Each structure stands twice: as structure tokens, then as C-alpha cells.
Amino acid sequence: MALAPHGPAVHDVDEPRPLRAVGDVGSVRLTWREVPGASGYRVHGVATPRTGSWEPDERNLLATHAEPRFVHDGLGPLAVNWSYAVVPVLDHPVPPLGAVTVSTRTSVTVTGEPVATVGSFDGSGLELALAPTGFVHYRSTFPRDVDFRYGYDRADVTWSYLQPGPDDAWAGRRGHRFRLRFDLDRLPAADLDFALWLVDRHATRAGSATLVLNGDTEQTIFFDDPVARDRPPASDASAAVPGLGGGPAYIERTVDRRCLQVGENTIDVVKDHGSWIAYDAVGVFARR
Numbered sequence: 001m002a003l004a005p006h007g008p009a010v011h012d013v014d015e016p017r018p019l020r021a022v023g024d025v026g027s028v029r030l031t032w033r034e035v036p037g038a039s040g041y042r043v044h045g046v047a048t049p050r051t052g053s054w055e056p057d058e059r060n061l062l063a064t065h066a067e068p069r070f071v072h073d074g075l076g077p078l079a080v081n082w083s084y085a086v087v088p089v090l091d092h093p094v095p096p097l098g099a100v101t102v103s104t105r106t107s108v109t110v111t112g113e114p115v116a117t118v119g120s121f122d123g124s125g126l127e128l129a130l131a132p133t134g135f136v137h138y139r140s141t142f143p144r145d146v147d148f149r150y151g152y153d154r155a156d157v158t159w160s161y162l163q164p165g166p167d168d169a170w171a172g173r174r175g176h177r178f179r180l181r182f183d184l185d186r187l188p189a190a191d192l193d194f195a196l197w198l199v200d201r202h203a204t205r206a207g208s209a210t211l212v213l214n215g216d217t218e219q220t221i222f223f224d225d226p227v228a229r230d231r232p233p234a235s236d237a238s239a240a241v242p243g244l245g246g247g248p249a250y251i252e253r254t255v256d257r258r259c260l261q262v263g264e265n266t267i268d269v270v271k272d273h274g275s276w277i278a279y280d281a282v283g284v285f286a287r288r
Contacts, residue, residue, distance in 0.1 A: 002259035021102035025250035027073040038088035077107035108193035112285030116150035116182030119281030128161035175272040197280035207274015
């Protein structure tokens with residue numbers, strides 16, 4: 001695959017594994033076996049390394065969930081280690097599930113050399129067009145969607161901070177394509193990396209998009225998470241307003257050098273399912 005997921009950083013306890021953790025850039029996904037009779041689950045975690053052992057208590061409680069899964073995000077672009085335990089909520093004391101320790105990955109925006117970027121990977125999309133509240137003008141500003149040529153176009157004019165999806169009435173209830181064009185003087189000796197950072201996304205219908213490299217459909221990327229899928233539909237229409245969404249996300253994929261070419265290359269993000277996403281920045285990076 002030309003645009004392939006990076007391998008996750010995982011450290012699980014030996015079988016049987018009641019608690020599993022998968023680290024990505026800036027986040028960890030936890031899943032665990034369901035406990036009969038539990039009314040919920042208390043998720044505890046501590047940053048490691050730390051001296052000595054630790055026990056789940058109120059000081060390290062991260063969240064309480066009804067379902068046996070949790071996404072711990074907002075951990076930043078640098079690799080960090082976390083240790084987790086999950087305590088079922090029952091009418092009698094039970095030992096915790098776990099513990100499990102996992103490492104997140106350092107972002108390619110830190111380890112790589114920029115080839116073509118739009119915006120700054122800084123947790124803010126204010127340098128992009130229409131930010132922070134101009135999404136209502138998307139259709140008049142970008143009637144043919146976004147087509148950005150690196151080295152020529154300006155991010156504050158040619159790349160919208162918000163990419164709508166087919167669930168968004170204010171953008172015509174259709175899919176929308178954002179294209180990044182960049183030139184290569186020669187083929188790289190190694191694969192490149194593609195980074196798509198979001199500052200926000202629809203809380204319950206962020207959906208997915210299709211990544212397309214040089215005109216060939218390669219991969220579907222998902223913007224929601226298992227916890228968001230379990231949330232009930234919002235009764236308040238304000239939940240569909242950008243700025244009140246599901247929070248940041250870091251999405252990074254490997255770009256197979258064999259699918260690149262000398263001269264112009266294109267990467268399309270086609271928002272063909274669900275509702276809007278809001279960009280921090282997007283870019284292609286060479287490996288150092």
C-alpha cells in the first residue's frame with residue numbers, strides 16, 4: 001500500500017491479557033474484557049518511568065466508562081510511556097485488570113524533514129483560511145474545494161481550516177476533496193511520511209476520509225474513535241458547530257516511495273463519509 005499505517009507501539013502483559021493498550025502519536029487506545037455485573041469501569045493511569053510500583057486510586061483516575069474501551073489522548077507529539085489499570089465497578093471489591101504499559105510514538109513532524117507542509121504543527125489552525133469561525137463562507141470561498149500547490153499558494157488563502165463532509169448541510173451535503181500538490185526533483189531513497197493533524201472534529205459523526213496518492217485510491221482513514229461511536233446522538237444542534245467537537249487527532253501514514261514520481265505529486269484527502277474535520281496542519285516529511 002502506498003499510504004500505509006505506521007506500526008503501533010504495544011507492550012502487553014503475558015497471556016491471558018485482560019487489558020490491552022495500543023500507542024499511537026499523542027494517544028493510547030485501551031480495550032479490556034467485559035466483566036459480568038460491572039456497572040462501569042474506572043480507568044487509572046500514570047506516566048512512566050516512575051520509581052516503585054503504583055496502585056489505582058483517586059489521584060490517578062483518568063475516566064469512568066460504561067463500555068470496555070477508552071482513548072487516552074492529548075499526550076503530545078513526543079513519545080511517552082504510560083502504565084494503565086482498569087477497575088470494574090461492582091458491589092464488592094475486585095482486583096484491577098492489568099496493569100499494562102505502553103509507549104506512544106514520536107511524530108514524523110519531529111523526526112522528519114519537511115518536504116511540503118500546509119500550516120504549522122502547533123495545535124492551532126488559525127493560520128489557515130476561514131479560521132476561526134468563517135466556515136459558513138466555505139461554499140462561496142471554495143466552490144471547487146481546496147487545491148493547494150506547495151511553494152506557490154498561501155495557507156491563509158488557499159487551504160480551508162475546516163473540511164466538511166456529506167453530513168454537513170451548510171456545505172451542500174456532499175463529499176469534499178482537499179488536494180496537496182508538491183514537486184520532487186528526484187525520487188527519495190526511502191519512504192516518505194504523511195501527517196494530518198486536527199485541532200477538532202465532529203464529536204459523534206467525524207466519520208472517515210479516503211487518502212489518494214497520485215490518483216490511485218489507497219486507504220480509508222477514520223476520524224472517530226470507539227468511545228465517540230458509543231455516545232448518544234446530540235439533541236442540541238450546537239453539537240454540529242465547529243469548535244464544539246471531538247477534539248484533536250494525530251494521523252500519520254507511510255508514503256511508499258515506489259508510488260512517487262519525479263515532478264508533481266498529489267495527495268488528496270477526500271471527505272466522503274460523516275461530518276467536518278478541522279485542521280491544525282498537513283504535510284509530507286522525508287526520513288532523516
